[in-house]
Structures are given as structure tokens and as C-alpha cells.
Amino acid sequence: MSSPYPWQSQQWQQLQKRHQAGAMPHALLLHGPEGIGKADFAQTIARSLLCEQTGESGEACGQCKSCQLLNTGNHPDFIHIQPEEAGKAIKVDQIRELIQQMGLSHHLSTYRVVLITQAEQMNLAASNSLLKTLEEPQANTIILLVCSKISRLPATIRSRCQKLRFSLPSHNEAIAWLQTKLKDQTEEILTAANGAPLLAVHMFEADILKRRQVVLKDLLDLLKADQQPLAVAANWYKQSDIQPLSWLYYWVCDLIRLKTAGENYVVDQSAMHQLQTLLKTIDLGKLYQFHDQLGEAIRLQQTSANGLLLLEGILLSWTYLATNQNNRKLA
Numbered sequence: 158m159s160s161p162y163p164w165q166s167q168q169w170q171q172l173q174k175r176h177q178a179g180a181m182p183h184a185l186l187l188h189g190p191e192g193i194g195k196a197d198f199a200q201t202i203a204r205s206l207l208c209e210q211t212g213e214s215g216e217a218c219g220q221c222k223s224c225q226l227l228n229t230g231n232h233p234d235f236i237h238i239q240p241e242e243a244g245k246a247i248k249v250d251q252i253r254e255l256i257q258q259m260g261l262s263h264h265l266s267t268y269r270v271v272l273i274t275q276a277e278q279m280n281l282a283a284s285n286s287l288l289k290t291l292e293e294p295q296a297n298t299i300i301l302l303v304c305s306k307i308s309r310l311p312a313t314i315r316s317r318c319q320k321l322r323f324s325l326p327s328h329n330e331a332i333a334w335l336q337t338k339l340k341d342q343t344e345e346i347l348t349a350a351n352g353a354p355l356l357a358v359h360m361f362e363a364d365i366l367k368r369r370q371v372v373l374k375d376l377l378d379l380l381k382a383d384q385q386p387l388a389v390a391a392n393w394y395k396q397s398d399i400q401p402l403s404w405l406y407y408w409v410c411d412l413i414r415l416k417t418a419g420e421n422y423v424v425d426q427s428a429m430h431q432l433q434t435l436l437k438t439i440d441l442g443k444l445y446q447f448h449d450q451l452g453e454a455i456r457l458q459q460t461s462a463n464g465l466l467l468l469e470g471i472l473l474s475w476t477y478l479a480t481n482q483n484n485r486k487l488a
């Protein structure tokens with residue numbers, strides 16, 4: 158894409174101003190929630206910096222030699238680093254190779270752009286290796302780091318980058334954009350994606366609404382002791398593209414709203430029937446404490462904590478919310 162998403166215009170203008178003033182930072186850390194298009198924004202900025210004849214608002218022309226080379230993935234002054242396999246680390250060899258490439262002279266454009274997406278996936282050796290490069294910036298080389306979990310990046314890396322924060326778009330902005338991509342279910346799927354529009358599109362494509370229904374059914378089953386918490390945790394953990402704890406958090410908030418304010422205040426209206434069933438099964442006195450515990454687990458997920466252990470702990474606590482503890486079947 159050659160223009161940023163509508164909700165990124167402020168960041169775009171800010172960078173274009175700096176570009177025009179010849180004051181682009183040598184290392185820029187783009188961070189914010191997952192699924193809002195940070196990596197696309199970084200690609201768009203890279204295109205803009207490398208294009209030979211940008212348009213009025215700085216967007217790449219798509220026609221020049223530089224743009225054509227980028228489109229075919231062959232631009233010699235653009236280097237993109239990401240985990241070689243989904244969910245795996247960015248390894249030190251990848252960073253070493255990058256540094257070697259950076260030692261060569263530019264080929265075509267004024268700038269050289271290095272894009273590191275999922276930067277929080279760098280292992281310690283890779284981070285240390287990159288750190289040296291950040292400490293000794295090269296003229297006209299711009300390193301763009303993109304990450305959704307900034308606290309996982311070493312403080313030493315963070316402190317050597319200028320930070321550019323991205324937030325969730327407003328609900329109306331997200332829905333308006335989503336309606337240009339999906340025919341229906343936009344409200345429902347945006348709720349499932351916690352307000353992140355690109356994540357919503359991904360979820361639609363991966364049929365995640367159905368899988369979300371399965372997660373909700375798992376939660377009901379656990380209260381009835383029809384499933385075992387450790388087995389459910391293992392199953393959820395395997396599906397790395399779902400966000401069961403965030404969903405559970407919103408459902409817990411909805412349960413509290415349902416209890417204290419009534420049906421009209423429930424956000425996830427599509428889950429009303431199941432929420433009402435849950436409300437009858439749960440010891441509400443324990444729900445507030447569980448809400449706090451869940452919030453803490455979600456915070457820990459952003460760190461290097463063991464994700465499977467977190468899921469197991471939460472699901473064990475969830476089973477203890479059942480009012481009918483004595484009737485629970487024995488394992």
C-alpha cells in the first residue's frame with residue numbers, strides 16, 4: 158500500500174515533516190497493540206523514503222524504478238528482518254547478516270531502510286548484536302523496528318530508538334474501514350478482535366468467530382467439569398492466533414455488567430445466551446477477584462512469562478468459580 162490507514166494520519170504527517178526537514182531519526186520504534194497495521198505503516202514509510210518521485214503528501218509513486226524493485230522484493234537498499242518461522246525467534250545470524258549488508262555501499266536510493274518486524278522476537282544474542290549498530294548510526298540508514306509487546310524488548314534497545322506510538326482507532330473509524338473489507342458481522346468481529354481492525358480481518362479469514370464460540374463453550378464445560386482445565390489450556394495454547402484470555406476478560410466484564418446493570422449494557426450481545434447461563438453457574442462473590450487475577454495474567458502475557466502456565470493457572474481458578482463445587486465430577 159502507498160498510503161497509511163486512516164487512523165495513522167497523525168503519525169504519517171509527523172514523519173513526513175521530519176523527512177522534509179532532513180531530520181529522520183536513525184532508529185524508530187513503532188509500537189502499539191497488535192492488529193492495527195503498524196508493520197504496514199512501516200512498509201509505507203519505507204516506500205516513501207525510497208521512492209524517487211513521491212506525491213504531495215509523501216506517498217510513494219508506485220511507478221519509479223525504486224518502487225518497482227520494492228514491489229518485486231528486489232530493492233537493494235531495503236532489508237526486511239522477521240522471524241524465519243512464525244512464532245520463532247529472530248536469530249543472531251540474521252542480525253549478523255544484516256550488519257554485513259549494512260557495511261556495503263548504497264546502490265540506488267539516498268536512503269537505506271532496514272525494517273525489523275516482530276522485533277520483540279529477537280533473542281538475547283540478536284538484540285545485543287543489533288545494539289552495537291544502534292549505538293553507531295550510519296548516515297542515511299534508517300532502522301524501523303515494529304513491535305506489539307514493547308516490554309519484551311530490552312531497555313537498552315528501547316532507549317536507543319525514537320518511539321512512535323500507535324493506538325486503536327476509534328470504534329466508528331474501525332467499523333467504517335471494516336465495512337469496506339467485510340460484508341457483514343463487522344460489529345461482532347471487531348469485538349472479538351478487541352477493536353483492532355486488521356486483526357478483525359485476519360480473524361474473519363481464519364474463521365475465528367467460530368473458534369471463539371468453541372472457547373466460550375470450553376468455559377461452560379469447565380464449570381460443569383465436562384472438560385479438564387489443563388487439557389483446555391493445552392488446546393488453547395496450540396492455537397497461537399487466538400486470544401482466549403482477552404476474550405475471557407471481556408466476557409467477565411460483560412458478566413459484571415449483566416449482573417449489575419442488565420442486558421442492554423452487555424458489549425458482546427452475540428454471547429448473551431451463554432453469558433446468562435454462566436451467570437447462573439458462577440459464584441459472583443469470587444468474580445471480582447478473578448477479574449483482577451485475569452488482568453494480571455494478561456499483563457504478564459506481554460512479558461516473557463510462560464504462556465502455557467498462565468493459561469493453566471487462569472483456567473484452574475475459573476473452575477473454582479463454579480457454584481456447585483460439590484457436584485463437580487472427579488477427574
Ligand SMILES: [Zn+2]
Nearest residue numbers: 208218221224
Ligand atoms: Zn516511486
